[in-house]
Amino acid sequence: xxxxxxxxxxxxxxxxxxxxxxxxxxxxxxxxxxxxxxxxxxxxxxxxxxxxxxxxxxxxxxxxxxxxxxxxxxxxxxxxxxxxxxxxxxxxxxxxxxxxxxxxxxxxxxxxxxxxxxxxxxxxxxxxxxxxxxxxxxxxxxxxxxxxxxxxxxxxxxxxxxxxxxxxxxxxxxxxxxxxxxxxxxxxxxxxxxxxxxxxxxxxxxxxxxxxxxxxxxxxxxxxxxxxxxxxxxxxxxxxxxxxxxxxxxxxxxxxxxxxxxxxxxxxxxxxxxxxxxxxxxxxxxxxxxxxxxxxxxxxxxxxxxxxxxxxxxxxxxxxxxxxxxxxxxxxxxxxxxxxxxxxxxxxxxxxxxxxxxxx
Amino acid sequence: xxxxxxxxxxxxxxxxxxxxxxxxxxxxxxxxxxxxxxxxxxxxxxxxxxxxxxxxxxxxxxxxxxxxxxxxxxxxxxxxxxxxxxxxxxxxxxxxxxxxxxxxxxxxxxxxxxxxxxxxxxxxxxxxxxxxxxxxxxxxxxxxxxxxxxxxxxxxxxxxxxxxxxxxxxxxxxxxxxxxxxxxxxxxxxxxxxxxxxxxxxxxxxxxxxxxxxxxxxxxxxxxxxxxxxxxxxxxxxxxxxxxxxxxxxxxxxxxxxxxxxxxxxxxxxxxxxxxxxxxxxxxxxxxxxxxxxxxxxxxxxxxxxxxxxxxxxxxxxxxxxxxxxxxxxxxxxxxxxxxxxxxxxxxxxxxxxxxxxxx
DNA sequence: TTGTATGCGTTATCAA
DNA sequence: TTGATAACGCATACAA
Numbered sequence: 001x002x003x004x005x006x007x008x009x010x011x012x013x014x015x016x017x018x019x020x021x022x023x024x025x026x027x028x029x030x031x032x033x034x035x036x037x038x039x040x041x042x043x044x045x046x047x048x049x050x051x052x053x054x055x056x057x058x059x060x061x062x063x064x065x066x067x068x069x070x071x072x073x074x075x076x077x078x079x080x081x082x083x084x085x086x087x088x089x090x091x092x093x094x095x096x097x098x099x100x101x102x103x104x105x106x107x108x109x110x111x112x113x114x115x116x117x118x119x120x121x122x123x124x125x126x127x128x129x130x131x132x133x134x135x136x137x138x139x140x141x142x143x144x145x146x147x148x149x150x151x152x153x154x155x156x157x158x159x160x161x162x163x164x165x166x167x168x169x170x171x172x173x174x175x176x177x178x179x180x181x182x183x184x185x186x187x188x189x190x191x192x193x194x195x196x197x198x199x200x201x202x203x204x205x206x207x208x209x210x211x212x213x214x215x216x217x218x219x220x221x222x223x224x225x226x227x228x229x230x231x232x233x234x235x236x237x238x239x240x241x242x243x244x245x246x247x248x249x250x251x252x253x254x255x256x257x258x259x260x261x262x263x264x265x266x267x268x269x270x271x272x273x274x275x276x277x278x279x280x281x282x283x284x285x286x287x288x289x290x291x292x293x294x295x296x297x298x299x300x301x302x303x304x305x306x307x308x309x310x311x312x313x314x315x316x317x318x319x320x321x322x323x324x325x326x327x328x329x330x331x332x333x334x335x336x337x338x339x340x341x342x343x344x345x346x347x348x349x350x351x352x353x354x355x356x357x358x359x360x
Numbered sequence: 361x362x363x364x365x366x367x368x369x370x371x372x373x374x375x376x377x378x379x380x381x382x383x384x385x386x387x388x389x390x391x392x393x394x395x396x397x398x399x400x401x402x403x404x405x406x407x408x409x410x411x412x413x414x415x416x417x418x419x420x421x422x423x424x425x426x427x428x429x430x431x432x433x434x435x436x437x438x439x440x441x442x443x444x445x446x447x448x449x450x451x452x453x454x455x456x457x458x459x460x461x462x463x464x465x466x467x468x469x470x471x472x473x474x475x476x477x478x479x480x481x482x483x484x485x486x487x488x489x490x491x492x493x494x495x496x497x498x499x500x501x502x503x504x505x506x507x508x509x510x511x512x513x514x515x516x517x518x519x520x521x522x523x524x525x526x527x528x529x530x531x532x533x534x535x536x537x538x539x540x541x542x543x544x545x546x547x548x549x550x551x552x553x554x555x556x557x558x559x560x561x562x563x564x565x566x567x568x569x570x571x572x573x574x575x576x577x578x579x580x581x582x583x584x585x586x587x588x589x590x591x592x593x594x595x596x597x598x599x600x601x602x603x604x605x606x607x608x609x610x611x612x613x614x615x616x617x618x619x620x621x622x623x624x625x626x627x628x629x630x631x632x633x634x635x636x637x638x639x640x641x642x643x644x645x646x647x648x649x650x651x652x653x654x655x656x657x658x659x660x661x662x663x664x665x666x667x668x669x670x671x672x673x674x675x676x677x678x679x680x681x682x683x684x685x686x687x688x689x690x691x692x693x694x695x696x697x698x699x700x701x702x703x704x705x706x707x708x709x710x711x712x713x714x715x716x717x718x719x720x
Numbered sequence: 721t722t723g724t725a726t727g728c729g730t731t732a733t734c735a736a
Numbered sequence: 737t738t739g740a741t742a743a744c745g746c747a748t749a750c751a752a
Contacts, residue, residue, distance in 0.1 A: 045741095080439075080744090
């Protein structure tokens with residue numbers, strides 16, 4: 001990093017005690033505690049005490065030290081602090097896709113518990129990419145954060161258990177083995193609810209839209225869908241799977257196109273999308289091409305993000321308790337870091353179907 | 361929503377050399393480099409070299425050290441590393457509202473440049489709250505991050521300039537004084553475009569919806585709106601301002617309700633919302649109450665988030681180059697940290713109106 | 721090529 | 737109450 005105190009283009013004012021204005025010192029480097037001590041005319045230890053145990057210092061010295069800190073623009077060095085203290089008060093949440101409102105709602109939930117425990121939360125976006133997930137997790141570990149929350153691509157991946165062995169870790173949004181804490185929603189049940197709903201409405205040809213199929217969420221939702229379809233006594237061949245490369249709006253539109261390409265008599269009359277973004281894309285394509293929803297095509301989404309009900313045709317969706325998922329994960333993390341001999345939990349919430357105009 | 365939860369106790373395995381399984385050491389603390397050195401039968405310096413300049417170490421020793429690291433589950437201590445090195449390779453983006461897709465799109469842009477420069481990016485959400493913004497900024501400073509990006513509540517707030525004096529900082533989404541780098545979009549022009557569009561369509565009673573009014577974005581968009589309204593020769597009294605407490609969907613719905621409460625002959629025939637979330641809320645209220653859009657009420661939003669065009673009635677919006685805003689901010693940050701004698705830039709993009717069904 | 725010693729900025733112990 | 741000093745874990749110059 002450049003040495004900004006000597007090279008900035010904006011001229012730095014000389015020392016002046018204008019209130020509220022930080023005075024740039026002539027140090028040529030970031031001021032340290034001993035600089036503060038010197039300026040305040042006290043020892044290093046006193047400065048430290050002012051910072052960490054102010055009650056042990058006379059009021060006069062507190063004031064002197066604080067003045068000096070303000071004058072120098074002193075900022076504590078977190079690395080040194082942390083190296084010495086050995087503990088941190090930040091936690092990280094590695095999210096699968098920061099542009100998916102589902103995950104930002106989850107992270108709001110996490111934030112509320114983090115704030116209550118006065119922990120800072122850093123968000124890391126892995127953008128659906130395994131190598132980024134690994135990099136972020138590794139980085140958080142190296143930072144010796146107090147805890148890690150993560151929505152992983154693959155909850156059974158070995159690196160998670162390995163990390164969980166050395167730092168409190170909670171998986172959010174997918175069920176894990178008992179080696180790891182997790183908070184999730186029963187996706188198999190969610191898949192059942194979605195298909196059951198379509199079956200109840202009389203559909204006999206349907207498609208599941210989503211992918212990649214190695215994503216647990218996708219796998220489980222398909223499984224639930226198949227179970228419900230079978231239990232309804234319908235022909236398995238009439239529940240087709242339309243794979244996608246991702247779970248965003250664009251992929252949904254593309255899937256809509258592929259669907260429209262099928263001959264009318266084989267075309268599904270209903271689709272169950274692995275998430276709401278796909279459903280919204282599907283809906284956009286339908287509207288753009290004059291396909292009637294739900295008349296020609298019924299659409300069910302998943303997650304029940306706010307935009308689902310705000311859509312062109314409000315989208316029926318399988319609702320997950322998004323914020324509560326985050327809060328529960330946060331609580332579990334706190335518990336895990338406070339309790340010695342912690343017993344891992346796998347907390348599972350139940351989803352609910354919210355029927356709207358896209359199927360009714 | 362009920363939930364069941366299962367529990368399991370995981371016994372820590374004793375040392376065992378099963379490949380791929382991390383062996384728990386008997387150290388009772390996190391393994392350090394000297395533990396690795398001892399186990400590998402080399403010196404501390406060699407371990408360090410394996411980590412940082414592997415070419416200087418014999419292949420045999422590299423292997424030995426890596427084995428030892430794997431066996432112990434060694435993880436570098438970033439604090440110590442950073443304290444010693446004095447520089448960091450993480451940057452932070454303090455965003456105004458992580459649940460607003462506009463900002464997540466901006467952050468995607470930032471991510472792309474960060475990744476290209478192999479910097480890790482931490483996202484911090486200030487949730488529209490000043491004290492959280494300050495806390496996050498302070499935390500990032502204490503961490504001595506390589507740079508900070510921020511979309512602040514108030515871009516002219518003193519603390520920003522103060523921070524910018526000690527660490528590369530770029531403000532995203534609002535224009536600042538020349539003491540600080542910024543990347544923004546001309547919101548006054550955006551406001552003009554929106555109102556001009558409505559005027560062109562023949563509207564003579566309109567409302568601006570948004571708030572709080574001390575937000576720069578809101579202020580500027582109102583100003584642009586007023587200018588365009590005046591220039592069209594229309595009566596200023598017929599461009600009312602409907603203040604809101606925030607910029608989310610709920611506030612939009614609430615504003616819709618207030619609007620509907622006005623006597624028909626005084627009620628605006630068009631609204632310009634300070635962002636798309638408000639516009640979507642407004643639209644939801646309109647649809648729910650049978651108000652025709654755009655027949656009874658034309659709606660213009662701002663930001664052109666993906667959900668605007670996916671809405672019940674695709675929403676006309678003022679488009680900002682969201683990802684490009686982030687990329688440009690990232691580039692500016694890199695430049696600021698690499699260049700000595702850096703000259704601060706205030707880069708301003710131009711918005712564009714995207715007309716859709718909600719006004720046409 | 722490998723090993724040793726020093727210091728990064730802070731906190732906490734302990735003596736004054 | 738205050739002040740001197742020893743870690744914290746790692747990276748690097750320098751010695752071997």
